[in-house]
Amino acid sequence: MTKHRTDAAATLLADVRAHRAAENAAAAAVLRIAAEWADLHPPVEDDFVASSTLGGRPTGAPLAGEGTPEVDEGCIAELAAALRCSTDAGTTLVGQALELRHRLPRLWALVHTGKVAPWQARLVAGRTIGLTREAAAFVDDQVAAVTGKVGVTQLDRLITTAITRFMPAEAERQRVEAEEKRRFDIFPDQDGRRHGLAEVVGVLDLPDALDLDAAIGAGARKLAEAGVDKSLDVRRSMAAGELARSQPALDLTTTSEPGPLGDPADQPHDPTTTSSATGPASTTLRPHRAPSQVTLYVHLSADVLTGGSQQPGWVGNTGTPVTADQIRDWCGRPDTTITVRPVIDLNTTSFVEGYEVPDRIREHIALRDRTCVFPWCSRPAHPRSMRQRSDGTDTWSTDADHIKPFAQGGETSTDNLAPLCRKHHRLKTHTRWRYRMLALGHYEWTSPHGLRFQRGPDGTNALSEDRRPPTPQARPPRALTARRRDAVPTG
Structure with missing residues (x-):
C-alpha cells in the first residue's frame, strides 16, 4: 500500500511538472x-x-x-x-x-x-x-x-x-519623491462596526519605523511583566496607546543664557514658550524618556559614506537595495551613532562546543545566506533581532539549523549551520525533506519524493531527476563588511 501510494505521488508530481x-x-x-x-x-x-x-x-x-x-x-x-x-x-x-x-x-x-x-x-x-x-x-x-x-x-x-x-x-529622484509620500493616518470607528477600535496606517522612514517598532515592542514586554494576560498583538496595540499618552506632544524646550533667576533649567517651564526675555534662545526637541536602541545594518563600501562612490548598498534588516545618498542621509542625522564593525570573513569556519548557537555564529550565517535557504523562500535572516520575547530575550527571524543533526554528531559550526524560517525548519525536522551544503552558501535539497533543488546566492534551480549531484564547489570569495547604525532617536 505504501509503495503504491509513493508511486502514485511520484506520478502526480511528474504530471504537474509536465503540465507546467x-x-x-x-x-x-x-x-x-x-x-x-x-x-x-x-x-x-x-x-x-x-x-x-x-x-x-x-x-x-x-x-x-x-x-x-x-x-x-x-x-x-x-x-x-x-x-x-x-x-x-x-x-x-x-x-x-x-x-x-x-x-x-x-x-x-x-x-x-x-x-x-x-x-x-x-x-x-x-x-x-x-x-x-x-x-x-x-x-x-x-x-x-x-x-x-x-x-x-x-x-x-x-x-x-x-x-x-x-x-x-x-534612483535619487525616486527616493526624494517617495519621501514626500510619508504619512501617518488614524481612522476612528465611524459607525460602531469596529466596536470602538481604530485603524492606524502609516508610511515612515525605515529608521523611524524600526525605532517605533522597538519602542512598541518594549512597551508590550512591560505590559506582560505587569501581568497583562493578552496576546502579543494585543499588547503591542495597547503599548502604542501608552506611548502616545506618555509623549502627548513634542517637548519644545527653550535654552538661553542664565538670567537673574539663575539657570533656565531651574525655572518653571512653559512648553508654549520658544524665547526668553533674558537673552538669545534656541529651540530643541527633547524626548521625555530615553528610547530603545535600534540597530540598522547597512552593507556598503567605505567610499560611499565619503561621497567617493555612488555604488548602492543594501539594508541587512530587510534585504532591500538602498542608494548611497539615502545611506549618507541616515548616517548624517544628529541622533545617529555610527559603529563600523570589522570585516566578517564569511569564508572562515567558526564553531563552539555544545548545541546552543551563540549570536556571533548566528550573525555569521545570516550575513552569508541573507535569507532562509529553503528552495524559493525569501524570508530575511536578519543579522540582528527586530523583536524580542516577552522575557526580553532575543528572537531571530530564522532558526539556526544543524544541517547534520547535533545528536548524530553534527557540529555547531558555520559549515554545518544554515538559516531556516520556522516553517521550513519544521519541514526539515519532521518530514523527509533533506539538504546538504555543497559549498559555503550553496545547498542541495531533496524532497520526500526525490525532487532535487539547488539553492545558492542567486536563488533556486530545479534539477532534473536524472542529474547527478553536483561536485562541491570551491569556497567563493564572498567576504562582506557589515556596518551598523545604532540609532538613538530624539522623539
Whole structure:
C-alpha cells in the first residue's frame, strides 16, 4: 500500500511538472505571436499609433521602450478578443512582447527555451519600459542570470538594484519623491462596526519605523511583566496607546543664557514658550524618556559614506537595495551613532562546543545566506533581532539549523549551520525533506519524493531527476563588511 501510494505521488508530481512546462510553452508562444501580430500592423498614420492605457484610456506613453517599433492602435482589440481578454490586457501583452524581443533579448531567448517562465519575463519587461536602451540592456544582462530561480520579491529587488547602479540620478529622484509620500493616518470607528477600535496606517522612514517598532515592542514586554494576560498583538496595540499618552506632544524646550533667576533649567517651564526675555534662545526637541536602541545594518563600501562612490548598498534588516545618498542621509542625522564593525570573513569556519548557537555564529550565517535557504523562500535572516520575547530575550527571524543533526554528531559550526524560517525548519525536522551544503552558501535539497533543488546566492534551480549531484564547489570569495547604525532617536 505504501509503495503504491509513493508511486502514485511520484506520478502526480511528474504530471504537474509536465503540465507546467506545457503551460509555459503555450504562454511563450502567445508572446511570440503578439510580437509578430505587431509586426504585421505598423501604424498607417501618426494619429493612430497605439499607446499604453490606464483604466481604458490611452496615456500617450509608448507601448514599449525606446527602440521598439510602433503599432497601429486598431489591431490590438482584435488580438485581445481572440485571446478572450480586455483590450487593455491585450495592449499590455503586445507592449511587453515587444519590450522583451527588442530590448531584453537574453530574457526573450530564455523564455523560448523554457528556462524562464513567461510571467516572470513579463514582470521584468513591465519594469524596464521606462528605461533607456543602455539601462534596459544592463537589466537584461543582470536579470537573465537569475530570473526563474528567484521569487517575485527577490526579482523586484534585483531590478531595483540594477536601476540604482546604472541610473543613480533617477534612483535619487525616486527616493526624494517617495519621501514626500510619508504619512501617518488614524481612522476612528465611524459607525460602531469596529466596536470602538481604530485603524492606524502609516508610511515612515525605515529608521523611524524600526525605532517605533522597538519602542512598541518594549512597551508590550512591560505590559506582560505587569501581568497583562493578552496576546502579543494585543499588547503591542495597547503599548502604542501608552506611548502616545506618555509623549502627548513634542517637548519644545527653550535654552538661553542664565538670567537673574539663575539657570533656565531651574525655572518653571512653559512648553508654549520658544524665547526668553533674558537673552538669545534656541529651540530643541527633547524626548521625555530615553528610547530603545535600534540597530540598522547597512552593507556598503567605505567610499560611499565619503561621497567617493555612488555604488548602492543594501539594508541587512530587510534585504532591500538602498542608494548611497539615502545611506549618507541616515548616517548624517544628529541622533545617529555610527559603529563600523570589522570585516566578517564569511569564508572562515567558526564553531563552539555544545548545541546552543551563540549570536556571533548566528550573525555569521545570516550575513552569508541573507535569507532562509529553503528552495524559493525569501524570508530575511536578519543579522540582528527586530523583536524580542516577552522575557526580553532575543528572537531571530530564522532558526539556526544543524544541517547534520547535533545528536548524530553534527557540529555547531558555520559549515554545518544554515538559516531556516520556522516553517521550513519544521519541514526539515519532521518530514523527509533533506539538504546538504555543497559549498559555503550553496545547498542541495531533496524532497520526500526525490525532487532535487539547488539553492545558492542567486536563488533556486530545479534539477532534473536524472542529474547527478553536483561536485562541491570551491569556497567563493564572498567576504562582506557589515556596518551598523545604532540609532538613538530624539522623539
